[in-house]
Amino acid sequence: MAHIELKRVTKKFGAQTALRNLDLEIADGEFFVLLGETGAGKTTTLRLIAGLERPTEGKILIDGADVSDWGPAERDVALVLQQYSLYPRYTVRENLEFPLKAKIRRVESEEIKEQVARAAKILRIEHLLDRKTDRLSGGEMQRVSIGRAIVRKPRVFLMDEPLSALDAKLREALRTELKNLQMTLGATFLFVTHDQIEAMSMGDKIGVLDRGRLVQTGTPYEIYNNPRNTFVARSVGSPPMNLLDGRLVKGRAVVAPKRFELPLNGQAGAVSEGQPLVFGIRPEDLTVESGAPVEAMVHDVENHGVEKILTLHAGDAVLRATVSARTNVAVDETVRFAWNPEKVVLFDGASGLSLRHGG
Amino acid sequence: MAAVQTPRQRIANRLAIVAVIVTTIIFLAPIYWIATTAFKPRALATTVPPTVVFQPEITPFIKLFTKRVQLTQPVDEEVYEAAPWWEKRILDGGERVLRVGDSVQLSAYPDRFLNSLIIAVTSTLLAVSMGTLTAYGFSRFRVPGEQDWLFFILSTRMLPPVVVAIPMFLMYRAVGMTDTHLGLIILYTAFNLSFVVWLMKGFIDEIPREYEEAALVDGYTRMQAFFKIVLPEAATGIAATGVFCFIIAWNEYAFALMLTNRDAQTAPPFIPAQVGSGLTDWTTIAAGTFLFLLPVAIFTFLLRNHLLRGMSFGAIRK
Numbered sequence: 001m002a003h004i005e006l007k008r009v010t011k012k013f014g015a016q017t018a019l020r021n022l023d024l025e026i027a028d029g030e031f032f033v034l035l036g037e038t039g040a041g042k043t044t045t046l047r048l049i050a051g052l053e054r055p056t057e058g059k060i061l062i063d064g065a066d067v068s069d070w071g072p073a074e075r076d077v078a079l080v081l082q083q084y085s086l087y088p089r090y091t092v093r094e095n096l097e098f099p100l101k102a103k104i105r106r107v108e109s110e111e112i113k114e115q116v117a118r119a120a121k122i123l124r125i126e127h128l129l130d131r132k133t134d135r136l137s138g139g140e141m142q143r144v145s146i147g148r149a150i151v152r153k154p155r156v157f158l159m160d161e162p163l164s165a166l167d168a169k170l171r172e173a174l175r176t177e178l179k180n181l182q183m184t185l186g187a188t189f190l191f192v193t194h195d196q197i198e199a200m201s202m203g204d205k206i207g208v209l210d211r212g213r214l215v216q217t218g219t220p221y222e223i224y225n226n227p228r229n230t231f232v233a234r235s236v237g238s239p240p241m242n243l244l245d246g247r248l249v250k251g252r253a254v255v256a257p258k259r260f261e262l263p264l265n266g267q268a269g270a271v272s273e274g275q276p277l278v279f280g281i282r283p284e285d286l287t288v289e290s291g292a293p294v295e296a297m298v299h300d301v302e303n304h305g306v307e308k309i310l311t312l313h314a315g316d317a318v319l320r321a322t323v324s325a326r327t328n329v330a331v332d333e334t335v336r337f338a339w340n341p342e343k344v345v346l347f348d349g350a351s352g353l354s355l356r357h358g359g
Numbered sequence: 360m361a362a363v364q365t366p367r368q369r370i371a372n373r374l375a376i377v378a379v380i381v382t383t384i385i386f387l388a389p390i391y392w393i394a395t396t397a398f399k400p401r402a403l404a405t406t407v408p409p410t411v412v413f414q415p416e417i418t419p420f421i422k423l424f425t426k427r428v429q430l431t432q433p434v435d436e437e438v439y440e441a442a443p444w445w446e447k448r449i450l451d452g453g454e455r456v457l458r459v460g461d462s463v464q465l466s467a468y469p470d471r472f473l474n475s476l477i478i479a480v481t482s483t484l485l486a487v488s489m490g491t492l493t494a495y496g497f498s499r500f501r502v503p504g505e506q507d508w509l510f511f512i513l514s515t516r517m518l519p520p521v522v523v524a525i526p527m528f529l530m531y532r533a534v535g536m537t538d539t540h541l542g543l544i545i546l547y548t549a550f551n552l553s554f555v556v557w558l559m560k561g562f563i564d565e566i567p568r569e570y571e572e573a574a575l576v577d578g579y580t581r582m583q584a585f586f587k588i589v590l591p592e593a594a595t596g597i598a599a600t601g602v603f604c605f606i607i608a609w610n611e612y613a614f615a616l617m618l619t620n621r622d623a624q625t626a627p628p629f630i631p632a633q634v635g636s637g638l639t640d641w642t643t644i645a646a647g648t649f650l651f652l653l654p655v656a657i658f659t660f661l662l663r664n665h666l667l668r669g670m671s672f673g674a675i676r677k
Contacts, residue, residue, distance in 0.1 A: 052572050072575040079576040084569035089591055102578030148577070158576075 002063045002155035002188055003028045004049060009058030011044055018044040020212045022058070026156075026205075031182050031189045035199040035235060036209030042192040045209070046158050049190065051075045062155060073104055078149035082161040085145045086133040092144050093129040096120065099152050119147040122181065139170040146178070156188045163198065175202060196236045200224065208232050227345065230352040233280045239309060239320040242286070244279045245349065248272070253279050253344070260294045260314055263341050276349025283309065285343040286321035288329070292338035298329050312337065390652065396645035401452065404641040418448040419646035423633070425449070426457040426464035468647060471629040476654070478540055478625060479608040482547035487601050489548070490555025491563075491593065495585060497556070498563040499571075509560075512553045520550060521613050528617055540623045543615060547608040554607075555600050562596030563589065598665035606655055626651050 004026040011019040019041045026032040034042045047053045048060060051072035060068050067075055078099075079085075086095050096116045100107045107115075120126045123143045128136065136144065142162055149157055162178075163171045179202050182189050193199055199206050200220045207217045208231070216228035220236075227233040233241040246255040248271050253262045262279075271277065288310065296314035308327060312319045312335070321337060329335060346355040364372070396404055398415035430453050439450060449456050457464040497505060527546070528537070536542035566589060574584035590597075616628035630647040633640065659666065 050572075050576050052575065071580075072572075073578045073580065075576075076578075077576060079573060081569055081573070084567040085573055087570060087573070087588060098574070099577035103583070104578050148573075 004156055004188065004190065005059075005061040005064075006045070006048070007059040007061065009045075009048060009055045009060065011041075011048060011053065012056045018212055019048075019055075022212075022214055024207060024214060024217070026188060026190060029186050029188055031179065031191065031202060031204045033199040033203035033206045034190065034192045034209055035194070035196060035206055037194055039211075040209040041212040042194075042209055043160055046079075046160050046190060046192050049075075049156070050077050050079050050158055073102070076155050078152070078154035078157050080142075080145050080149050080157070080159045080162045082164050086136075086141055086148075088133060090133060091129070092125065092131055092133060092136070092147075095133060095144055096129075096147050096151050099148060105152070115151045119151045122150065122184075123147045123177075138166050139174065142166060142174060146181070150181070150185065154187075156190060157182075159189065159191045161193055161195075162191075164193070164195070171198075178202065197238065200236060206236075208235055226354070226356060227280070228354050230278055230280070230347050233345065233347070233354075237282060239283050239322075241280045241282050241345070242319045243347070244281070244317055244319070246277055246279055247274050248277060249274070253277075255279065255315075255317055260317075262293060262339055264344060271346065271355065278347040278349055278352065280345035280347060280354075281319075281339045281343060283320045283322040285340040286319065286337050287340070288321060288323050288327060288335050288337045290336060292336035294338070295334060295336055298331055298333045298335055301329060301331055310335075393645050393648050393652070396642055397649040399642055399645075401640060401642050404645070416448070418452065419640075419642035420650075421445045421448055422452075422454075422640065422643045423468050423646045423650070424466055426466050427454040428457055429453065430455055466633075467624075467629065468626070468633075471624055471626045472651070474540065474619075474623055475609060475625040475627070475651070478543045478547065478623070479605055481540075482544045482551065482608045483601055483604040485544070485548040486551035486555050486604050487559075487597060490552050490600070491559045491590075491597060493552075493556045494559035494563050495589065497560050499568060509557070512556050515549075515553045524613060524617055527614070531618055536618075538619045538621060538623050542618055543623060543625065546614055546618070547611060550611075551604040551607060555604060558600045558603075559593070559596055562593050562600075566592045595665050598662050602659055602662055602666060605658065609655055 004024075006022050006024040009019055009022040009024075010017065022041075022045065024045070034045060036042045044053065048055055049062075051067070051070055051074075055068060059066050062075060062077075087098060090098070093116060096119055097112055099105075100112045100115060116129075117126075120129055123146060125140065125143050125147060128140060128144070133141065133144065142165075145162065159178075163174055166174065175198060178191075191198075191202060200223075203220055205217060206220055206223050208215045208223065210231050216223060216232050218226075223232060224236055227236070227241070230243055233243060244253075244255045246253055248254070248264075249261075250273070251264060253264050254260075255262070294314055296312040296319070298310055299313050299318070300311035302309040302311075303325065306325055307322050308325050308329070310321045310323060310329060312321055314337075319337075323329075347353060348355060395411075397419055398417065399410065399413055400416055400418070403410040403413050427449060430450070434450050434455070439447065442450060446456055496502065497509065502508060531537045531542055536545075570588045570592070571581075571584040574588050575581065579587065610627060611625070612627040615625045619625065619628070626647070630644055630651065633643050633647060
């Protein structure tokens with residue numbers, strides 16, 4: 001198992017810059033999730049670590065050794081992709097044996113058998129071993145794919161959206177399995193996804209990528225509660241954080257354009273009066289009750305069983321609030337709401353950076 | 360499926376079937392002509408209107424494989440009776456088989472046939488293997504000026520090959536490669552190479568590169584990944600391309616006629632030269648052509664599934 005470090009890595013494809021000055025550190029045995037939209041550079045990062053691409057600038061270190069000039073075979077990493085990752089025409093067993101049969105590894109056939117059996121047992125695919133890969137379901141395919149990664153003991157597991165092509169139920173089940181697997185193996189995982197739920201539920205640490213730059217790295221708790229900028233605030237949480245444009249007037253938040261006011265409990269600190277701000281508040285930190293200060297119209301109600309997600313229109317502002325499913329509201333009803341001032345995150349109106357992060 | 364066809368679709372389908380039948384007849388007619396002529400008695404080969412019903416015989420094939428001379432005087436009864444059955448057919452036609460001592464002199468046809476086989480097979484193997492590797496390079500790597508190179512490769516096919524026949528002949532004569540197997544092999548390989556590169560690039564582009572990348576990460580070299588993963592996936596395309604290359608090399612006439620005359624002569628220029636003694640012997644020519652068609656027909660028939668899949672590009676995808 002290994003410690004991965006990327007130092008000021010830049011990757012350009014022709015005139016396009018996929019990654020810009022990326023610094024990234026993944027500790028030994030960590031489940032690290034790279035979260036970002038399509039084209040943010042997640043896959044490029046992964047391919048750079050795998051050795052399938054070479055960085056234009058910067059260094060990649062695995063266990064302290066600069067591997068920038070190493071080929072993929074020498075780096076001893078394992079790769080699981082979203083699709084096309086199983087070798088066609090091979091049976092499941094042949095797929096699992098494939099990495100062990102590589103000449104550079106010189107594994108005895110006895111041991112190959114053992115390792116394949118072990119991997120098949122862990123992933124519960126023993127009954128599929130002699131089947132051709134085109135006769136597997138999506139979930140089975142991904143299991144085999146993961147199996148091919150765990151038959152050997154790679155220094156790091158690289159996973160490129162391995163669950164995205166699966167249906168929701170299977171995705172959820174495999175999510176838990178993968179996390180358990182990582183803990184059992186004690187392995188270093190780099191998991192790439194655009195799905196914030198996957199990131200939040202699986203990652204020991206999350207790195208948020210935005211157009212080739214790493215915006216924030218932190219535990220899921222940090223990312224969720226203390227987003228570094230409005231991009232991160234929008235990226236995680238379902239529904240995402242409410243972001244309201246406004247200003248600070250006499251220590252209170254005034255939300256433009258059709259103004260309404262809410263208290264801030266002295267959170268403002270060094271913010272000067274009248275400075276344009278973005279107020280960030282999670283849907284669950286909004287409360288809907290009769291005596292609350294602001295009036296809003298219920299535009300939509302989504303019932304999720306344990307809770308309801310309301311879409312509120314207050315002036316021109318659209319807010320989402322998560323309330324208990326027992327709350328009795330109907331569409332087009334007028335309600336009053338308040339926020340938990342402790343939980344409000346202030347962002348600079350111009351740069352979008354959180355003021356808590358000191359810049 | 361048939362249940363949801365509208366009447367208009369049904370008519371369209373019928374028309375399509377008729378078109379297929381008509382096209383097939385047009386393409387098969389000359390082959391039928393050659394096949395029947397090859398089994399006709401010589402006297403019936405050129406009758407007008409053509410003879411459709413006749414007693415098939417294999418005399419043309421016997422003539423094809425033997426060296427013969429015109430009889431100057433009738434054969435003795437004893438000699439005729441002593442001759443084997445096939446020789447009697449020749450004697451019946453007013454010719455006798457040439458012998459040296461006791462052994463029958465074979466015609467040059469088997470040699471020429473073998474030449475065709477050696478040259479077509481070797482050049483096909485060379486063109487397909489080199490072209491496939493080239494196509495793989497173009498498909499997978501960023502080649503500087505890729506489009507220009509590909510255009511340049513294709514441009515070698517933009518001229519009718521015969522245009523360069525004279526310079527080619529002069530060059531071959533200068534380097535002493537006329538009438539050599541190697542000469543024709545190089546020529547046909549060069550000629551087919553551009554075709555292979557273009558066709559195989561299409562096939563390889565269709566194979567997801569994720570397969571090889573997975574193999575690279577799993578500890579294989581680029582070459583090993585190519586042979587273990589890409590090649591089996593490209594098999595269909597290679598079969599289709601191979602058949603076309605083989606057909607082109609097998610059937611090539613103009614250069615073979617010009618650059619070879621004996622040792623390395625292939626069957627196409629040889630067959631029409633079998634005019635026989637006296638009149639043009641169409642039945643022997645037809646027999647030679649008929650046998651010459653067989654390898655390609657068998658080869659194509661064996662690979663027909665690959666060919667069908669190969670021609671509908673993208674069928675290798677799941």
